[in-house]
Amino acid sequence: MRRTKCAGQLLWRWRSNPLRRHNDVVEAWIILVVWTVIALGGTLVGVMAGHAADESFGQLRHERHSVSAVLVENTARIAPTAEGTAHDWARATVRWTTPDGSTHTGRALVDSGHRAGSRVVIWLDSSGRPTTEPPTAWAAAFEAGMLGAGAAAAFAGLAFATGRVARWRLDQRRYAEWGREWDRLGAQGGHKTT
Incomplete structure (x- = not known):
């Protein structure tokens, strides 16, 4: 009985009623x-x-795609702040070799705390420029x-x-x-x- 009454209250606008405007x-x-x-x-x-x-x-x-690169400069370890650090990354100059043998240099995001000469992994876009992962x-x-x-x-x-x-x-x-x-x-x- 209660379910019928509830449905009637919800659908009152659709029922025929002399008071319906x-x-x-x-x-x-x-x-x-x-x-x-x-x-x-x-x-x-x-x-x-x-x-x-x-x-x-x-x-x-x-x-x-990722490639192996060599750091040209040191990357400092980022000290945590009171708010904390979201990422332990640093922008640094790196050098990498493409499959055709040519060498390129550019700035890329790498893990912080590495010395110059360390091997790191960087990401390149389709045109060969450093980009994010x-x-x-x-x-x-x-x-x-x-x-x-x-x-x-x-x-x-x-x-x-x-x-x-x-x-x-x-x-x-x-x-x-x-x-x-x-x-x-x-x-x-x-x-x-x-």
Whole structure:
């Protein structure tokens, strides 16, 4: 019995009722459309954003490759601060040899605390310039999932806000109708309470 009563309260705008106004039906349709857009559109936007981010990270992993390099200069050990250090990396000048035998020099991120002449691993982009290490498959999947969830939430928020604005406009219309009704009823009764 309680479940039937609850369902009846949720669907009151859809039932035939002499007190139901046109605005109530319009509001019911707005609510239905907004929640459908949130459920389907949010899911679609989230999946598309996550897939695009995953493809982008996959392309980074495909384009970047690691090579062995020699430090040209010392890298100082970074002393931890009160806040702590996020990474134990330093930018240093390194020298590496490409597969065709040519030698290149450039600045790259390397582990700190090494002396000049030490061998380190650096990452190069497709044009042979030093770059950062691409995200691992697990990190890329996690970040793509978070980006997809963020895109879905942003889309859902936009759809919900649009629905709230439409319902606010309906409320403004209802208030105007009620004001006209009060004015009409007050004129029929012959006196006003204000």
